[in-house]
Amino acid sequence: METLLNDFSVGLFFMQALILLIVIVLMRVFAWKPILDALQTREDGIQEALESAENAKLEMQNLQANNEKLLKEARAERESMLKEAREMKEKMIEDAKTQAQEEANKMVSNAQLAIENEKKAAVAELKSQVANLSIEIAEKVVREELSNKDKQAKLVESMLSEATLN
Amino acid sequence: MVATKSIKFLVVFVLALTSFTAFAQEEVVENNLVDSPDEIREFIAHHLKDSHDFHLYTDNASGKHYGFPLPVIVWTSNGLKTFMSSEFHHDDNGEVVVDKDGTKIVKYHTKIYELDEGAAALSFDEAHHPTNASKVIDFSITKSVFGMILTGLLMLIGFSSLARGYKKGNTVPKGFSRVLEPLVIYVRDEIAKPNIGDKKYRKFMGFLLTVFFFIFILNILGLTPLGFNVTGQIAVTACLAIFTMVIYLFSGTKDFWAHTLWMPGVPIILRPILAVIELLGFVVIKPFSLLVRLFANITAGHFVVMSLMALMVSLKADFGPVASTGMSLILSLFIMFIELLVAFLQAFIFTMLSSLFIGMAVEEHDEHH
Numbered sequence: 001m002e003t004l005l006n007d008f009s010v011g012l013f014f015m016q017a018l019i020l021l022i023v024i025v026l027m028r029v030f031a032w033k034p035i036l037d038a039l040q041t042r043e044d045g046i047q048e049a050l051e052s053a054e055n056a057k058l059e060m061q062n063l064q065a066n067n068e069k070l071l072k073e074a075r076a077e078r079e080s081m082l083k084e085a086r087e088m089k090e091k092m093i094e095d096a097k098t099q100a101q102e103e104a105n106k107m108v109s110n111a112q113l114a115i116e117n118e119k120k121a122a123v124a125e126l127k128s129q130v131a132n133l134s135i136e137i138a139e140k141v142v143r144e145e146l147s148n149k150d151k152q153a154k155l156v157e158s159m160l161s162e163a164t165l166n
Numbered sequence: 167m168v169a170t171k172s173i174k175f176l177v178v179f180v181l182a183l184t185s186f187t188a189f190a191q192e193e194v195v196e197n198n199l200v201d202s203p204d205e206i207r208e209f210i211a212h213h214l215k216d217s218h219d220f221h222l223y224t225d226n227a228s229g230k231h232y233g234f235p236l237p238v239i240v241w242t243s244n245g246l247k248t249f250m251s252s253e254f255h256h257d258d259n260g261e262v263v264v265d266k267d268g269t270k271i272v273k274y275h276t277k278i279y280e281l282d283e284g285a286a287a288l289s290f291d292e293a294h295h296p297t298n299a300s301k302v303i304d305f306s307i308t309k310s311v312f313g314m315i316l317t318g319l320l321m322l323i324g325f326s327s328l329a330r331g332y333k334k335g336n337t338v339p340k341g342f343s344r345v346l347e348p349l350v351i352y353v354r355d356e357i358a359k360p361n362i363g364d365k366k367y368r369k370f371m372g373f374l375l376t377v378f379f380f381i382f383i384l385n386i387l388g389l390t391p392l393g394f395n396v397t398g399q400i401a402v403t404a405c406l407a408i409f410t411m412v413i414y415l416f417s418g419t420k421d422f423w424a425h426t427l428w429m430p431g432v433p434i435i436l437r438p439i440l441a442v443i444e445l446l447g448f449v450v451i452k453p454f455s456l457l458v459r460l461f462a463n464i465t466a467g468h469f470v471v472m473s474l475m476a477l478m479v480s481l482k483a484d485f486g487p488v489a490s491t492g493m494s495l496i497l498s499l500f501i502m503f504i505e506l507l508v509a510f511l512q513a514f515i516f517t518m519l520s521s522l523f524i525g526m527a528v529e530e531h532d533e534h535h
């Protein structure tokens with residue numbers, strides 16, 4: 001201990017304190033402050049870059065999710081459109097069928113009506129033809145009857161006799 | 167991940183210095199012809215102490231010293247005296263008296279003394295303590311001070327170039343700055359933030375970073391053949407510890423002082439006793455543990471490395487020159503590796519504990535227990 005104390009040099013202590021103080025001050029101004037500031041700036045920059053990369057990744061994911069969603073929507077829309085079209089087609093076919101049926105029914109009934117009318121007209125014609133024919137025949141018969149004078153006189157006589165009776 | 171990488175690089179980087187260190191240190195031993203146990207002990211003891219000149223080695227054949235002198239600045243009873251340490255002519259036994267305007271100055275065992283009025287030479291008592299001289303306050307640019315200035319300059323150059331790199335708009339540093347940046351981040355993320363907290367750490371970064379690199383570089387410098395032993399000087403570690411103490415005492419929150427001086431939730435009678443214990447802990451024990459840990463680790467490291475190198479000389483008689491040199495090389499190389507780890511570890515521990523204590527002082531207690 002005594003040697004230790006003997007070795008302790010007050011002057012060296014003083015010089016060391018002075019030098020250390022000067023070195024600390026100089027180093028602070030010329031080295032530590034700019035170095036630490038630069039390191040801080042660089043680390044902040046790296047941090048920022050990492051964060052923005054992370055953000056970009058997230059955005060990318062969002063975008064991808066959006067795309068996926070859009071794709072899904074488009075697919076669903078196509079599906080529904082196809083379905084609609086199919087339904088429409090079926091409906092149109094159905095409609096056409098019913099319409100055709102109706103038309104056919106109508107045509108059939110018209111035809112039946114026309115046939116009936118034709119038939120009636122034909123029957124009427126036939127009737128008038130038969131009447132004419134009958135009249136002609138009757139005329140011819142009458143004319144035949146009246147061509148002979150005797151017969152005419154007999155007829156008149158019979159008629160007169162009938163009339164006298166009344 | 168970043169931290170381990172940087173440590174690896176540093177280990178490799180400093181390794182380059184290591185082999186050279188071992189080689190150079192041997193040379194010092196060889197050329198001085200320090201070959202008896204006593205001489206070796208003295209040599210090591212001398213190395214562990216601060217010195218007033220920058221001595222690289224001595225050529226024993228010609229008696230020439232290689233190195234350069236450093237300025238001596240002392241506060242004597244006659245005021246400030248300055249001269250170059252070369253005026254002592256490498257004397258460390260108080261024999262060369264430097265006369266500065268009537269003030270007689272001698273150097274004895276790396277300490278500088280001022281001779282009393284009328285004395286012409288240093289005289290000693292039985293315990294080899296000078297009797298007719300008084301210690302002066304020594305502000306000299308000693309080897310340690312020189313090392314600290316060098317470290318400060320190295321730090322300033324290295325880190326301001328890193329800072330300039332950022333200012334130029336390079337977000338990633340180039341060249342040597344690439345080694346420094348992970349260390350700065352390591353101190354910030356592994357030492358300061360976890361101990362002080364994300365909100366308050368910024369204010370203390372200047373001190374923590376400076377202290378970390380200061381200790382680290384000085385420890386590494388101590389492993390180079392330049393032979394610095396700055397962090398093994400108790401005055402230096404004491405100063406560092408006191409800086410930490412002043413910082414945490416002055417940045418203590420109201421909560422911290424309340425918990426230290428009048429601990430809530432404890433019986434009233436115990437509170438003053440606790441206050442004394444806590445206060446002692448923060449003012450004496452914690453700084454003392456900081457200063458002793460660093461000082462002892464580094465001193466012990468230097469001591470062991472040098473002792474192992476000295477094996478080469480001291481075991482030469484028993485094992486022959488080849489075996490003793492080989493053994494010394496392998497062992498000192500091994501310890502040198504460990505010392506590299508210790509160099510980092512001690513810087514880390516000092517900074518870690520400093521930030522831990524600061525963290526204790528600035529902590530806000532949400533819940534009262």
